[in-house]
Structures are given as C-alpha cells and as structure tokens.
Amino acid sequence: MLAGLGALLLWAFLALLSTLAQGLPPLQLTAMSFAVAAAIGLLVVALRGEWQALHQRPLVWAHGVGGLFGYHALYFAALAHAPAVEANLLNYLWPLLIVLLSAPLLGLRLGSRRLAGVALGFAGCALLLGGGARFPAEAWFGFLCALAAALVWALYSVIAKRLADVPTGAVAGFCAGAALLALLAHLAFEPSVMPDARQALAVLLLGLGPVGAAFFLWDLGMKRGDPRLLGTLAYAVPVASTLLLIMAGAGGFTWQLGLALLLVAGGGWLAATAR
Structure with missing residues (x-):
C-alpha cells in the first residue's frame, strides 16, 4: 500500500514538472521520459542480475507496453482534440473505474462505504477540474479518447493484480517498449525540438x-x-498537484480547492475504514 501511495505522490508532481518541459512536443517528451525510466530500470535489473524478469509471455508484454503507451497516447490525443479541462475530468474517471472493475475482474467486494468514498473523491475532482465545464459536440473524438484513456489505465492497473507472478522488474522492459512506440509516433506526427537545459x-x-x-x-x-x-485515494492526485502548482507561484488558493480537499479526504477515510 505504501508503494502505491508513493506512486500517487510522484504523479502529483507531473503537472509541475511538465511546465518545466514546456516547449517540447508531447510525444517527444513521452519518449524521452520513458527512455530515462527504461535506462535506469534496466540498469537496476542488470545490477541485481534479474534479466529473467524480462522473459515474459506475449500477453504480459501486450499488457505492460500497451497500458503504458496506450494510456499516454490516448490522453495526449484527448488534449489535442478536446478542451483540456473537460478532457482531464473525463480522464480522471480511471480511479472510479479501478474501484468498480475490482469486483468483476478480481472478485473483490465493494460495499456502500467504499462506493460512497470513491463518489466523494470524484465529486472533489469534478469540483476542482470541472468548474464551468462544457462538452461541445464537435469535440466528441477528444472526449472519446479521454474515456478510452481512463479505461485503459484502469484495466492496466486491475489486471496487474491478476499477473502477480510477473516481477516488477519487467516494468523496465515495458518502459523501453513504450519509449520506442512514443519515438515512432513522434517521428511520424511531430517536429523534433532540441531541449534546452x-x-x-x-x-x-x-x-x-x-x-x-x-x-x-x-x-x-x-x-x-x-x-x-x-x-479511491488516487483522487488526491489532482488536489495535491494543484497545491504544488500554487506553492510554485502558478496560482492562488480558492474555496473550490479547499472543498475539493475535504471531499477527497472524506472519501479516502470512508474507503480506508470500509470492510
């Protein structure tokens, strides 16, 4: 659980760090970032002598590479073809989908407290990201991509538990595969930019x-x-991300943020105390 919370904490820094990379094409940024992750991950795998972690069946590679690259490709397509606020709101259905899919795919019980918790979390996210949101019909393709991105990441996350025999070191190979696919997509659809310091x-x-x-x-x-x-706790990511941007001077504290924080915290408490 602490490992999962650590991932959520790191994702809270995504928006802040992405502003530092402003000016790089999205797919190029994805390819370069995944390349760094793959290089470090493969180095750790080599130092620990765990190359067997990369010897996985095709289904595992399809799940890993498809999940990492598929989610990011769909998310960037959503931002390119739909308003960012609305696309982000639809994208953040993935925590709700993880909770809901845990029942049919993993046989885990949901219960009213857990469902109430994830509903409060989504309400906080909607309040924070969806103020004045509109869904124009002409942006249907972008909205569809955002929904698909949410579904892909939820399926990737839940199915990972069904693949518990696959060592985590295999993620280094998934990052390498995602970096390669992102590079090919970048070369096909974007101009290249030489990054500054x-x-x-x-x-x-x-x-x-x-x-x-x-x-x-x-x-x-x-x-x-x-x-x-x-x-359920994943709904803390957009709240924490907004707080980090405010601390960096990119905005001010609002009542919507304060209420969203309370809703997400309340939802997390309900989910944590559910049996």
Missing part, C-alpha cells in the same frame, strides 16, 4: 519520478495492496 532537467526528473519510479511503485501497489483503496 531547463527542458532536459525536466525530462530527467520526469523519467526519475512521475514517468519512472511511479510505475514500478504502482505495479507493487496493485499486485500486493488493495486496488479499491488505492483507486
């Missing part, structure tokens, strides 16, 4: 944290922890 530092920090260690920690959390509780 600020952008290069952002790429390094992203590869170390939100697009690196976070995936290894999340894999541990999903396989050994309670996906229902982690799914």
Whole structure:
C-alpha cells in the first residue's frame, strides 16, 4: 500500500514538472521520459542480475507496453482534440473505474462505504477540474479518447493484480517498449525540438519520478495492496498537484480547492475504514 501511495505522490508532481518541459512536443517528451525510466530500470535489473524478469509471455508484454503507451497516447490525443479541462475530468474517471472493475475482474467486494468514498473523491475532482465545464459536440473524438484513456489505465492497473507472478522488474522492459512506440509516433506526427537545459532537467526528473519510479511503485501497489483503496485515494492526485502548482507561484488558493480537499479526504477515510 505504501508503494502505491508513493506512486500517487510522484504523479502529483507531473503537472509541475511538465511546465518545466514546456516547449517540447508531447510525444517527444513521452519518449524521452520513458527512455530515462527504461535506462535506469534496466540498469537496476542488470545490477541485481534479474534479466529473467524480462522473459515474459506475449500477453504480459501486450499488457505492460500497451497500458503504458496506450494510456499516454490516448490522453495526449484527448488534449489535442478536446478542451483540456473537460478532457482531464473525463480522464480522471480511471480511479472510479479501478474501484468498480475490482469486483468483476478480481472478485473483490465493494460495499456502500467504499462506493460512497470513491463518489466523494470524484465529486472533489469534478469540483476542482470541472468548474464551468462544457462538452461541445464537435469535440466528441477528444472526449472519446479521454474515456478510452481512463479505461485503459484502469484495466492496466486491475489486471496487474491478476499477473502477480510477473516481477516488477519487467516494468523496465515495458518502459523501453513504450519509449520506442512514443519515438515512432513522434517521428511520424511531430517536429523534433532540441531541449534546452531547463527542458532536459525536466525530462530527467520526469523519467526519475512521475514517468519512472511511479510505475514500478504502482505495479507493487496493485499486485500486493488493495486496488479499491488505492483507486479511491488516487483522487488526491489532482488536489495535491494543484497545491504544488500554487506553492510554485502558478496560482492562488480558492474555496473550490479547499472543498475539493475535504471531499477527497472524506472519501479516502470512508474507503480506508470500509470492510
């Protein structure tokens, strides 16, 4: 559970670090960040002599690479074809989907307290991200991509528990595969930009944290922890991310943020105390 919470904490830094990388095309940033994560992960695998962790069946590779790359590709497509606020709100259905899918895919009981907890978490997220949200019909493709991204990440997360025999070291290979696919997509659809010192530092920090260690920690959390509780607590990510941006001088504290914080905290408490 602590590993899963560590992943959520690292993801809270994603928006802040992404602002440092502003100016790099999204797919190029994804490819570079995943390349850093893969290089460090493969180095750890080599030092520990655990190369067998990369010898996995095709289904496992499809799950790992497809989940990491598929989610990011769909998310960036959503931002490109729909308003960012609305796309983000739909994308943050993934914590709710993790909780709901835990019942049919893992046979885990939900219960009214846990469902109430995740509902409060989503309400806090909607209050924070969805103020004045509108869903114009012409942006249907972007909204569809955002929903697909949420579903892909929820399925990736829940199915990880069904693949508990796969060592976490395999995530290093998944990152390498995601980096390769992102590079190919970047070369096909985007111009390349030479990063400056600020952008290069952002790429390094992203590869170390939100697009690196976070995936290894999340894999541990999903396989050994309670996906229902982690799914509910995931609604703290947009709140914590907003607080970090405010601390960095990118905004001010609002009543919506304060209420969202209370809703997410209350939802987490309900989920944590559910039996």
